[in-house]
Amino acid sequence: MRASGSSRRLCYSLYCVVLLWLLPFSGYADKFAAEVKQAGVTLQGDSYVLSADIVYQLSEKAMDALQNGVPLFWDLQVKLQQRRDILWDKTLVDTAIRYRIQYHALLNMYRVRNESNGEVYNFSTLSAALDLMSAVRNFRVIEKSELAPEKQYLCAVKVRFDRDALPLPLRPIAYIDPQWYLSSDWTLWHLKK
């Protein structure tokens, strides 16, 4: 009985190894992926600022992990590239807003922490916590003076779920299980000046 269980575990482990190896080549359906609903960079004063609306979706496993006190991390990655004809595009801005969300059992609330500026927000519901992360307003991207008016620029936004920040035992699974595929794709648009 124990032996068969053990051998099943061994088989499962080997299976995992093989899957892990195949992983980079497989395109999983992003059922639980975050989505950038709307994003735009506008001029505000002397700076270009980012406003974006993002929809976060938590899979059952992610929800379960969160409820059990596992902190989850998302990076809102922002890139600004200058288009060039001959050379590859020049990256002017490559920055990220890092959010951490964790459930606090004592107070029965969700705490969102913006790792980039250290601000902490507490919410009694998860949706409220996610709402905070969803709405990005007036995030300064670049000074106006840094952009040349005749050049073309490309903006890109992506929400990346940081699987490597998960507790170690979860990581191999997070790379295999589509329930942990929570990152969005890149959203690209041309900067209008």
Add this chain to the structure above:
Amino acid sequence: MAPEKIKFPVNLSVLILFGLILLSLQLMSSAMQESSQLNAMYSWLLLFNALGSVVLLILVGANIYSLIQHTKRREAGSRLATRMVSLFVVLALAPAVIVFYFSMQFLHQGIDSWFNVEIDRAMEDALELSQASLDQRMRWHLKQTQQLTEKLEDSSENMVALELENLRELSGASEMTLFSRQGRIIASSSINPSDILPSLPDEHIWLQLRQNAVYVALAPVHEEELMVRVIVTVKAREPQYLQALYPVPVRIADLADSVEFAFVRYQEMNYLRNSLKMSFSLALSLVLLMSLLAAIWVAFISVRNITAPVKELVKGTQAVASGHYDQQLPVMAQDDLGFLVESFNDMTHRIAQARDETRKAGFEVENQRAYLETILANLTAGVISFDAIYKIRTANQAAYRIFHIHVNQFIGRTLLELVQSYSELAEPLKSIQRLLEQADDIWQQRIAFLGPNGRQELLCRGTPLFSQEGFRVGAVVVFDDVTDLIQAQKNAAWGEVARRLAHEIKNPLTPIQLSAERLQHKLADKLEPTDADILQRSTRTIVQQVEAMKEMVDDFSEYAKPSKKQTVDIDLPSLVQEVLALYALKSGVKFKTDYEAGLLVINGDPVSIRQVLHNLIKNALEAIDAHGLIEISLHRVQKNNTDFIEIALYDDGPGIKDGQIEKIFEPYVTTKAKGTGLGLAIVKKIIEEHGGAIWVDTSRKVGAGFIIQLPACNYEQL
């Protein structure tokens, strides 16, 4: 051979690879410690190790494939390699799997033992206790705040700010704010005068407030600090809201925080329990897999190194088996196998030596045999050897010359079988066979028979052969054709007689004749006519007889002297015609000639050959008594690869009696009343001196026939 360096069984690259594997596994193991800096690299390390396993798997797979191919092709050493690799694998696999199994067991039991119902319960209770304690405090603060509102209701609008300050100090709150119905700040008081803006309730709080008229909750102001936020409705006036923030004592906050931390940690661990087990199992499996694969791979390399000399040995042995004794194998190591290889080299060297010696000896024996065979072949005596059942084993060229049967037809046949094919040799072959069967010791016998060239006489000596055990294993017969020898002896004897006769008899004949003539001459006139007549007749008789005796003696000397004096090329048809022309005038005799077309030329003394023809024709004329037919034919025949001209002479006379045929060519043998009996003897002598043969054609039933064969001159070849 220079001694080679002793190599390590595992070379440096393998050692490096092993080091890498160990390092990688160690790094992965370290990464699993939460505090480690490698933690972030865990996934990469896992991937790297998995890739390493795959590479090793491919290596091992390739090795197995190649081994299978070698085994299928039945290459040297492949079966030994298979067996050794299997043994290695089993030896490595068995303990590894056992250790793996028990490690998994301990791992799972160990992780499970961290968690149990009691701790679960205690954790939850602790959390509940903290919550209850905080709840109690919140209720108390609510009640306190509600009491304060009564005081606030009485105060005028102008005094609200002052009253609020008093109330805050009274209640021990850190901050107190009065909001209008719309959420506007009417008055505010804080323990910290620098805080100008009070803490504002968010939308959720307002919502809750409007529903329940009161709101109480714990609010973490900063990350560490806990506050109790109480909002109550002030009823007397236009609905207003009083918000009071009470600090939770640091001690209680710390305790609650500690309890929460422990609870969260425990819950997280509990939640991750299965994942933890899985990741440990994964790591363990990877370790096992990599070590096993590496071990198997090294096993392949080691086995290849071990079996290399064995393979060489097998190849060497096969080479020796197929006769290549010059095989020398390289000595790779100074171990037992190296010793074996050295011994093998030594052995092949010795075998090669022995083979060379044997070959040399065989060569010498063969030379000896060939020499003996050459001697045997060139012997004038025929030699035939027989096996135990009288089948001919060997026969030399002389046997062929004597019997005129080709050597190939001798071998493997008995003499009686040869008799069936060569009936003319029946007599001597049967005699030899009889003698072989009868004799138990060396025998000697003279055998005479009529061969293709006339009468032949053989002197045979036979020796039966016995094995060491005394069994008869065959016999050897040596025989000589002594026909010529005997003939020569006879001829020499007759020549001597003739010479003596000529010398001893001819000398007194002339005085006898002269004396008789003198008597006649002197006494004829003195005697009476009758006496004179007697004298004359007597002296005439004497003279005649002396003449006859002279003639006879001349014949003898003719016979005794060599006939082949001056040799020229003779055209036989014209010679025969010349001779016949002398007899053409004889009436009653017919000559019939038959010449083959082409050159019929011999080399010889024309006088002697003419005498031969005269003698034979004279004989024939005497036989037919001047009335009959004489046939002469000339043909070219081939015998023993030599061209002969055959002169056949036939008459239709009374013929020759059977008893005389054998002795007709001997001197003083004659059937005629008149004659010396030397005619045919001289003929035979001349023919033999010309290298030819003469015999009586016994196949002819009418009259007598003589056949002469003389070697032809081969002008056609010129």
